[in-house]
Amino acid sequence: MMAAILTQPFSTQAAEALDIEAESAILVDAETGKVLYAKKPDMALPPASMTKIMTEYLVHEAIEKGKINWDTTTQISDYPYSISADPSFSGVGLTQSKDYTVRELYDAMAINSDNATTIALAELIAGSEGEFVKMMNKKAEEMGLSDYKFVNSTGLNNASLRENVPKGTDPNANNLLSARSAALLAYNLIKDYPSALDVSKVPSATFDGQTIRNWNWMLPHDPKNASSLQQFYYEGIDGLKTGHTDLAKYCFTGTANRNGKRLISVVMKTESEPARFQQTAKLMDYGFQRFEKKEIFPKGYQLEDQSDIPVAKGKEDTVQIATKEAFSAMVKEGQAENYSVKYHLNKDKLNKDGKLSAPVEKGEKIGTAEIVYDGDGDYGYIYPNADKQTIDLTAQRTVEKDNWFMLAIGSVGGFFGGLFSTVVDTVKGWF
Template sequence: MKHKLTKGLSFLLIAIVMVTTIIGQPLSAKAAGPDVQAESAILVDAETGKILFSKNPDIALPPASMTKMMTEYLVWEAIENGKISWNTTTQISDYAYSISANNSFSGVGLTQSKDYTVQQLYDAMAINSDNATSIALAELIAGSEGEFVKMMNAKAKEMGLPDYKFVNSTGLANSDLGENYPKGTEQDASNRLSARSTALLAYNLVNDYPKALTISSVPSAEFDGQTIRNWNWMLPHDPETASSLQQFYYKGIDGLKTGHTDLAGYCFAGTAERNDQRYISVVMKTESVEARFQQTARLMDYGFNNFDQKELFAKGYQLENKSTLPIAKGKEDNVQIATNNSFVVPVKGEQAKNYNLEYHLDKDKLNKDGELTAPIKKGEKVGTAELVFNGETDYGYISAGDSKTTVDLVAQDTVEKDNWFMLTLGAIADFFTGLFSTVVDTVKGWF
């Protein structure tokens, strides 16, 4: 009987352990986010810059043709600044032609002594990921690819990319360029970006030049008498190729850039929008051309299925017991203060309860007694309100200084300076109050 009882308890203990393990694994996986099969990955809310998931996001890896997003950005900027236009024409240099004529790079095939417009070159670069057209654009804008590389690194620094190194405009290894590798770089060098930096580059491109998506979303186009196709298989491709690519189609995808080299593996910086909600994802060093799209879909599903944009604190929000500030030398004793904008954040489940606000008053505006000094104008900034997350897991924002985490605290009314007579009376009262306190303290000292 004792043996049977012991055996029964053993089975019960084993069953409890198994149930605990089975139950615990999904819960743990759910808490950690999607199981992304990539060496490095990240998912970002495109409106706020909030990072919703990351895996090894700071490993600097070769980005391959995702490099071209920086080239694209600088083309848009040059057009915006009036340096070039979409109709500006240029011809193909010997260097660019040598890359185009190399079958191992499978480009669109350019012709020398022929005028190409910026629009044609950009389309071939953004849609077909052509390398030679990227070089031609770099040479047009900066005079040489070497000078263009300097612009790329300067813009990366300006954007605040945490991990970057640009050595050419295409994403090829410099060793693939032969003797034409850009001046000022090393022949054995490759571009380097982390997933975080790649996502921040995409974030800037999408928000500063949203029209770039009208080109990156084109499945195929005509170029120089031929049909060129987009390497982004998640787009809705035409019937001729749809049967083989339909399995990868993802509703809402409209960019951005694929990439592949032997060293980089298969990479993809994607973006998708549904119901006015846009996400940016990056996967780096996946196992196959198919895997980069499958893992991107997994990231996007995680975003669209789990997060909702919520207004956590409305414009005009006031913290309890901190809704006013005292005023010195004013016709009013205090002034109401409140946020001048709302806080809208992508929130998963019950995360909203983990957010609160902290006030940071501008010390330069306060006197030694913690008072504002009149006059105060309505809408005048008196400090900032910071959104603080107190939950267990927070990936932060794609940009360290993102303004979405703070808003201004402003005065809700105008408080004029008191007239000279009342100020004089107040000064006299303060004088005698101070004198009386001094006398009282002296008398106390006698006793």
């Protein structure tokens, strides 16, 4: 149980509107998880090939667990081969009865968004795409994705898979993700497996003797081979995944790093291929230009007039409390003053008089300091159940329990003091 004590005053400023031409969009600081902008972020929409971010995550996880490694080889079954051979899916063109390494298949998936290599990886890891889909949904639940449904590993419409629809899924279903869930998925991939960016940032590569190209136009493509794409180049972009189907329209989960500040953006259901990159650039500009990471409250911060907590039966009557660590946040210009601190003391550590009982150890957690923001445009944090941001409040020194003799003297003194007061009151009553 926590007891609230005091909140420091704050002020407000008007928020600036940002017009993003997408059905749904979100912008997140990749270090703190702070959501900097959101437009209908919880609307579940088809993510198309952005689905492959989850497949990428599960490949990295399988490698981490030792189930496979980058040099593990596999051959192509009839299902991914049929997808690869179908020109409507515009794949890299796979060969049966040939060994492909996990690295080769992963690169084709992450760089060229190839569907057949994605399915081949799903089959390698789980035995079948149907079993892999179960893994995808389980992992989504573990991550705390709020709006999602995975029915295949690629992001294709299930109906287009015909007889190869993953077992246990609806033949007419589509994968679904909200912008918030897509951003949280990307956040987890980058946090847990940052090496994924080493592949997603590659503009082009060689696969099976052919050149494959990245669909992310914001990367620094070679002007000799893709001069028309140079207009979309964005400094710092190194991922992450495009997506397109007729139903999903044009989507993009992007990430960029400038001067140590990494942002994650998602735009869903934009009207054209150029639009998804133009709207992403608009989001990124907003984040990089208008927000700055600042230390709002330093380590050892104390609320005025609330730095001392009374101590019962201790060698000292009070102990100072302060924040265990500093609090930093991505702050929009002019908004730092809108942050305040609210103390919550642990009631289990207080007696009926609201005092701490000695002994108290230096560094002992006494409660929490809640960080309160009361400015405009507060979109919270990307992680699940992060409605409040708190820092531990700890005792700044040790207060030993008073010895038995002094406690006894205090008790006796209290007894005789009370007795003397009673006698005085009685005598006064005689006159």
